[in-house]
Amino acid sequence: MAEDRLHEVLQRWEPVIGLEIHTELTSSRTKMFCGCEVAFGGEPNMRVCPVCLGLPGALPVPNAFAIEQTVLAGLATQCEIARHSLFHRKQYFYPDMPKDYQISQYDLPFCENGQINVEVDGGGVSQRPDVGGAPGVTPGEDGSYVTRIGVTRIHLEEDTGKMVHVGGSEGRLAGATKSLVDFNRAGTPLIELVSEPDIRTLEEARRFAQKLRLIWLSLGISDCSMEEGSMRVDGNVSLRRRGETELGVKAEVKNMNSFKALHDAMLHEILRQAEVLDAGGTVIQETRHWDVGAKRTSSLRSKEEAHDYRYFPEPDMVPFEFTEEFVSGIRDRLPELPDARKARFRATWGLPPHDATVLTSDLDMAEFFEAAVIIGGDDRAKAIANLMLNDLSAHLNAAGITVTASRIVPAMISELVALVEEGTISGKQAKEVFSEMAETGDAPGAIVELRGMKQVSDTGAIETVVDRIMAQNPDKVEGYRGGKTGLMGFFVGQVMREMGGQANPAVVNEVLGRKLG
Amino acid sequence: MALSESEVRHVAQLARIALSDEQVATLQVELNSILGHIDTIQQLDLGDVPPTAHAIPVVNETRPDVPKPGLSRELALLNAPESEAGAFLIPQMTGGGDQS
Amino acid sequence: MTDSLDLSSLDASQIRSAIAAGDFSAREAAEAAFERIAALDGAVHAFNQVTPELAFAAAEKIDALLAGGATARDLPPLAGVPVAFKDNMNLVGTNTTCSSRILENYQSVYDCTAVARMLDAGALPLGKLNMDEFAFGSSTENSAFGPTHNPWDTDRVPGGSSGGSAAAVSAGMATITLGSDTGGSIRQPGALCGVVAMKPTYGRVSRYGCVAFASSLDQIGPFSKTVEECAISLNAICGKDPMDATSITRPAEDFTQGLDAGVKGMRIAIVRDMLEQDGIAPEVKAATHAMAEKYAALGAEVGEVDLPSAEYGLSAYYIIGPAEASSNLARFDGIRYGYRVKDAEDVIDLYTRSRAEGFGPEAIRRIMLGTYALSAGYYDAYYGQAQKARTVIIRDFERAFADYDVLLTPTSPTTAFKIGEKCEDPLSMYLSDYYTIPVNLAGNCAVSLPVGLGADTGLPVGLQLIGTHFAESTILRAARALEAEIGFDTTPPTVRALAV
Numbered sequence A: 001m002a003e004d005r006l007h008e009v010l011q012r013w014e015p016v017i018g019l020e021i022h023t024e025l026t027s028s029r030t031k032m033f034c035g036c037e038v039a040f041g042g043e044p045n046m047r048v049c050p051v052c053l054g055l056p057g058a059l060p061v062p063n064a065f066a067i068e069q070t071v072l073a074g075l076a077t078q079c080e081i082a083r084h085s086l087f088h089r090k091q092y093f094y095p096d097m098p099k100d101y102q103i104s105q106y107d108l109p110f111c112e113n114g115q116i117n118v119e120v121d122g123g124g125v126s127q128r129p130d131v132g133g134a135p136g137v138t139p140g141e142d143g144s145y146v147t148r149i150g151v152t153r154i155h156l157e158e159d160t161g162k163m164v165h166v167g168g169s170e171g172r173l174a175g176a177t178k179s180l181v182d183f184n185r186a187g188t189p190l191i192e193l194v195s196e197p198d199i200r201t202l203e204e205a206r207r208f209a210q211k212l213r214l215i216w217l218s219l220g221i222s223d224c225s226m227e228e229g230s231m232r233v234d235g236n237v238s239l240r241r242r243g244e245t246e247l248g249v250k251a252e253v254k255n256m257n258s259f260k261a262l263h264d265a266m267l268h269e270i271l272r273q274a275e276v277l278d279a280g281g282t283v284i285q286e287t288r289h290w291d292v293g294a295k296r297t298s299s300l301r302s303k304e305e306a307h308d309y310r311y312f313p314e315p316d317m318v319p320f321e322f323t324e325e326f327v328s329g330i331r332d333r334l335p336e337l338p339d340a341r342k343a344r345f346r347a348t349w350g351l352p353p354h355d356a357t358v359l360t361s362d363l364d365m366a367e368f369f370e371a372a373v374i375i376g377g378d379d380r381a382k383a384i385a386n387l388m389l390n391d392l393s394a395h396l397n398a399a400g401i402t403v404t405a406s407r408i409v410p411a412m413i414s415e416l417v418a419l420v421e422e423g424t425i426s427g428k429q430a431k432e433v434f435s436e437m438a439e440t441g442d443a444p445g446a447i448v449e450l451r452g453m454k455q456v457s458d459t460g461a462i463e464t465v466v467d468r469i470m471a472q473n474p475d476k477v478e479g480y481r482g483g484k485t486g487l488m489g490f491f492v493g494q495v496m497r498e499m500g501g502q503a504n505p506a507v508v509n510e511v512l513g514r515k516l517g
Numbered sequence B: 001m002a003l004s005e006s007e008v009r010h011v012a013q014l015a016r017i018a019l020s021d022e023q024v025a026t027l028q029v030e031l032n033s034i035l036g037h038i039d040t041i042q043q044l045d046l047g048d049v050p051p052t053a054h055a056i057p058v059v060n061e062t063r064p065d066v067p068k069p070g071l072s073r074e075l076a077l078l079n080a081p082e083s084e085a086g087a088f089l090i091p092q093m094t095g096g097g098d099q100s
Numbered sequence C: 001m002t003d004s005l006d007l008s009s010l011d012a013s014q015i016r017s018a019i020a021a022g023d024f025s026a027r028e029a030a031e032a033a034f035e036r037i038a039a040l041d042g043a044v045h046a047f048n049q050v051t052p053e054l055a056f057a058a059a060e061k062i063d064a065l066l067a068g069g070a071t072a073r074d075l076p077p078l079a080g081v082p083v084a085f086k087d088n089m090n091l092v093g094t095n096t097t098c099s100s101r102i103l104e105n106y107q108s109v110y111d112c113t114a115v116a117r118m119l120d121a122g123a124l125p126l127g128k129l130n131m132d133e134f135a136f137g138s139s140t141e142n143s144a145f146g147p148t149h150n151p152w153d154t155d156r157v158p159g160g161s162s163g164g165s166a167a168a169v170s171a172g173m174a175t176i177t178l179g180s181d182t183g184g185s186i187r188q189p190g191a192l193c194g195v196v197a198m199k200p201t202y203g204r205v206s207r208y209g210c211v212a213f214a215s216s217l218d219q220i221g222p223f224s225k226t227v228e229e230c231a232i233s234l235n236a237i238c239g240k241d242p243m244d245a246t247s248i249t250r251p252a253e254d255f256t257q258g259l260d261a262g263v264k265g266m267r268i269a270i271v272r273d274m275l276e277q278d279g280i281a282p283e284v285k286a287a288t289h290a291m292a293e294k295y296a297a298l299g300a301e302v303g304e305v306d307l308p309s310a311e312y313g314l315s316a317y318y319i320i321g322p323a324e325a326s327s328n329l330a331r332f333d334g335i336r337y338g339y340r341v342k343d344a345e346d347v348i349d350l351y352t353r354s355r356a357e358g359f360g361p362e363a364i365r366r367i368m369l370g371t372y373a374l375s376a377g378y379y380d381a382y383y384g385q386a387q388k389a390r391t392v393i394i395r396d397f398e399r400a401f402a403d404y405d406v407l408l409t410p411t412s413p414t415t416a417f418k419i420g421e422k423c424e425d426p427l428s429m430y431l432s433d434y435y436t437i438p439v440n441l442a443g444n445c446a447v448s449l450p451v452g453l454g455a456d457t458g459l460p461v462g463l464q465l466i467g468t469h470f471a472e473s474t475i476l477r478a479a480r481a482l483e484a485e486i487g488f489d490t491t492p493p494t495v496r497a498l499a500v
Ligand SMILES: [Mg+2]
Pocket: A022, A104, A157, A192, B099, B100
């Protein structure tokens, strides 16, 4: 029903959304400013040292690899890479922050002015009435559209520790009487990407976050696990009357730690603001916290004054000067990115847009597909794609596993496709073979062998059977010849049963037609 | 620039220092006398002069991404005013701070 | 025999050779040092903590080397030399208090790089030395554990903030000590206590493990009675440290090389306009000019330069220093270590009262000043402007060093002042770093050399020899030449009397 209200609200109000996405560089072996290992979980305070505990006298030394990974991320999102940059101190007191300032970046981030293309198709399109003619929006075939979302900046900083609140309900702040602080995570390299407020619908927001995750995964800079918090999404939402160009007052929504949460939180925040505005009120600029349980955002306003971060250049470090050689050296490390891969899938194998999109939106599926095509041959690519998008996807969803976890390997898919295309088995048989190989992990050929499923196309053998069936059913033969052509089905069925379903239907029809006619 | 009493209180809040009214009064006087001297720097016309963060110009000081042994948990918690279950124990939070 | 062993009459190399020759053992050297501390430190209060177990363990290593047949050649450069460290330098087995209540019981869990390098050089760690709280001060009166007294006159301050480091050497309780210098905290107490004290070029010595005051200004340096010991100490502590991104990679240098080459042809200038400053005592001004003449007599080309921007040094320093300090001291919040109020009702209450009760008045003053200077709307007017002023000061020095190798100023405008004399007026206290501050802002190196007793006060006067970046060898050579020429007796008469 919230969806219905949204539809009604969207008639009057246009959401303007910008996302801030923090991602831990889990590909880095060590923390941002010390040699402690980067890992998830474990016993508290087991991966700490004087630097990441902020002990008196300890000094930070930046991790070269984390900086390179950040530049790589910038290049992958078409950012300009700063020639001159440095770290700043962002100062505020919080128990999970050892030094009571965060080493971050301020006016000289490593990456600025990039962009990410987000494709929206299917139901999501209806959330965007203005597809035609909206700036940065390109309508595509089959009713889909692509919108260009600007990347304001990507900067590098250090993650905080973690607090467990004791006495409240399951580790939540509310009602807690005391807290336990663990600094294992403190100092983990963290990149913050800030988007332009170019996002206009919930679907665009979700797709943007998913696309970014896919890009980060392609680069291998992070595991992007939202469950483990290695990827965290905050958003700024404001509403304005349709047709209006001025921006409305925005609220920042935090703690949206899944794509579902992102959708739900944005949805409820849009409805909340519409309610305020429709009642003639004004939205307050504030930070709001998404409460998954209560399905509502609530103000994070604290007793303390509005933040005054007192940024100043980190004096424990020296500036960075990136040469052209340095940047191009990192550009050389760029792998094929999702957009390029999708284009290649379409161009090389003529896959329809939707198929190409789905196959390239999951790195493992894309790898699997390419491997299967190498074995099966280019002209079988389409058939392989179909088998993957139908039987394989269905199987994986049902089993709730990823393709890498399944017993099915690319060679099986290409072999199965070959068996069908060479007429060795029927499409119907292929389904049986698929489910068996999914279960046993046996090769399709072996299964067909074992089950004696090879279909008979030998005309002679089929004629013998046809003659016998006709001899056994003279009346039906009469009937057919008398015009009851509907009996053809009866004869086909009889022949098939006789031959254990292994007769090639095409040949059976041909022979029957000839002998009855 | 002279500090008002409320500015002194605001700065103390930013610095997380609880000041008595007496301290606020004393500090307002002391800080303003120091600022009175410091403000001579405002007379300098330094429009086009670049700022210096470090006197010795060096760039790109980094470390390789190689793990180093850290502290045992015993040493990490050695100076903890209070600890529990291997973590630093603190009283309840009131009010959110910030997220990275 | 240790009763008769008086190390204060021996320099570092003499102690090392005597131990190598078997005149006395390293352990006996340590025992002698602790006996002298027991006899003198009641009056001086240079030490916050003594560490016999650490010293004897270090001595055992040296004695074991000798027992194993090691000869003088095999001994490390500071073998058996009694040393001590300012109490803002971490050393496992000690508390590192910064002379503050907030760290009163803080136990070091790792070693400061410079300290570790001294110990690797075979030195014997006697303990930790008193200082102004977090190095905020110029008299060591801002110590939470009581002031240190000047061995030349125990009613007077030793200077600061490294007052304990200067007094310990002056009283012969330690042969070499380390201090830290942000605006003069090594050189000024060195001058007031009549010892040799050097602030190396910024980045020469790792800051890792030294509790930060102002990260872009802090530098660790040695105190000793002779220029040669200063050079030997620099050899031990200098060099790139992978744990400090601001420490600088340089080809290794032996600062004892060419120490006695003299000053013939060396270009030395008095900083004329800085000597015209009001606060300067006539005896100090006179001594400074007299030393310039001695240099001329020794064959140096002596001239005069001006550093017009130096007058803005104090302002820039009292913005940059407190601004960086306010940030560096945020971590003392009662969460992970340090003083915590007992009955905090929530975290904000814990922060604000722990810090209010844990920090002394000067620390609170500087934190407030720095927080204000960085707060919204004031950054450009203060921190930004100060960083630009820093550029101008650097350019002034570059101009001067284009024509001269060494610049001369007094280290301090006056000799040691009375305890309590300047406590009521922070600003007058700040002014005593007038000559030393510009050197930190420009990152230069400088050494304070005792050049005699003031004509009026009869107390030690220090001459500051300033060199450009990485010119330590040059200023040490100039200092050594003058030291040899004037033969100043660094032993305070009171100490001679007090000593058993
Ligand atoms: Mg951030």
